[in-house]
Amino acid sequence: MSPCGSEPNAYEDDFGSTLGTWCGTALAHARAAISSSAAGLGPDPDDRRFQDPVWRSDPCHRYLLRAYLTWSRLALATTGAPYVPDRHRRQAQLLTQLFTEALAPTNFLLANPAALRLAQDTRGRSLVRGMGNFLDDVMRRGGRPTKVPPDTYRLGENLAATPGRVVYRNELMEVLQYEPQTAEVRRVPLLLIPAWVNKFYIFDLAPGRSLVEWAVREGFTVFAISLRDPAPDQSHLGLEEYFLRAPLRALEVAREITGEPKAHLVGVCAGGMLAASAAAWFAAAAETGAASLTLVASALDYASSSETATNATSAEDSASTGNTAKGSEAELGLLTRLLSNRHGLVDGRKVSLLFDLLRARDTIWQPLTSGWLLGERPRPFDIWAWSEDVIDVPRDLFGQTLRLARDNTLAAGRLRIGQRPIDLSAVVQDAFVVAGVRDHIIPWETVYRSARLLGGDVAFHLVPSGHVGSIINPPRPGATYRTGRGALPADPREWSARCSTERESWWAAWSRWLADRSGPRVPGRAPGSVRHPAGTPAPGRYVRTR
DSSP: TTTTOOOOHHHHHHHHHHHHHHHHHHHHHHHHHHHHTTTTOOOOOOOOGGGTTHHHHHHHHHHHHHHHHHHHEEEEEEEESSSHHHHHHHHHHHHHHHHHHHHGGGSGGOOOOHHHHHHHHHHTTTHHHHHHHHHHHHHHTTTOOSSTOOOOOTTTBSOOOOEEEEEEEEEEEEEEOOOOOOSSSSSEEEEEEEESBOOGGGSSSSSTTTTTHHHHHHOOEEEEEEEEOOGGGGGGGOOHHHHHTHHHHHHHHHHHHHHHHHHEEEEEEEEEHHHHHHHHHHHHHTTTEEEEEEEEEEOSOOTTTTGGGGGGGHHHHHTTHHHHHHHHHOOOOHHHHHHHHSSEOOHHHHHHHHHHHEEEHHIIIIHHIIIIOOOOOOOOHHHHHHHBBBBOHHHHHHHHHHHHHTTTTTTTTTTTTTTTTTGGOOOOOOOEEEETTOOOOOOOHHHHHHHHHHSOEEEEEEEOOOOTTOOOOOSSSOEEEEEESSOOOOHHHHHHHHOOOESSSSHHHHHHHHHHHOOSSOOOOOOOOSOOOOOOOOOOOGGGOO
């Protein structure tokens, strides 16, 4: 008899059976995680949080570390259980990772041996400095730990300092042309296309680490797009407006100034999508525009590696997924609202925080422990300074970009811009593609699959860096990349197994590759022309506005 005096019904039987299955699966994953930890596995090799010798020599800290690793691996393992919906599995893994990393013992003073030892050695002065750093971060940064000392970098002086001029300006962007530093330059110019979340000078960081500086010194005429931080009345601008008024218009300016019919298009992250789309846009009308493509950490194909070609179905087939599609639309709408500010723009600072959360161990918790527990201030680092200098994004552009990724519209050949179809297979220009093996935003396998969509000869390069580090690769001892010859096989693992390691920066390989496709040398070109006169010195006006 049931507690209510009646026989158990079918619903209770089904619920009990389902609950039992879930619990059994969770316990199986728990046993696997515990046995993995019990096998003596320590922290990940790249996990710097537990490098202090005390974590191995002191019994209490050794036990605390073992307990934390066991618990965190248990929590992460349960997100792979079958009862977690496939479409929410990645979100569950991210949230669980954030939760476990937030509770790492190194984030707490009494459990951090380095912080306790430093407090004792300095007689508490490190704690006083840490409290000051904490209060300063709360007042100035809303509680986000400082990653770079304030006022360390100044635009035009030690950041974005390559000499050049603004040669064109509209309501969305400025076009910069850099001054030649060689008597002769290659005939075909370069156009650098950034993503629309951060400012353009990821291409032009500190001297010696600037891709612009490198390309100019290698004898290329370089143009770059500097996007404006949009005004509230521009929140309605979408992908087509940005495409037509930014990369296409900038390419027209570069061609008019140099007198060349085409230019090398260089795109980073979302800028790579614009560069590839521009080449396809010209191909759709059999027009000349792109001389070649360089795509760095750029995704064109958003399908997961487990998905098949059936993902390229029509919009009607996608709509037939019912609740899944509706749920995705609701999630995208909620995300857009959460990231938007009172002006109707997607707040660049919130997007920056979102990216930080994807790699919170290095971008949040490490600065927190160094600044608040150890009382240290961070060292100058140009990449951190650039990543903190964000711009907002029009709400329509942001939403369209999310939907383009969700529906894989570009890879499926369903994107149209200016009444022209964007068919990546029609892009027959040669392409130089770079991916980072540790990229936490766009995995290298995604960049690889994206490269295979292009119709020309593709040179794929894999560098041992993350998302931003794969861009900043000046020649230095120890620089390497992996590459192969011939067509790209369907399976990236097959490519990886047969590729070779080259001991140089990909910048050097890229310079040679571009030179072979840039024609003979011509006299160095001063910025501007009669139609587009040289104006404000680089890095221009828009990069300084907020």
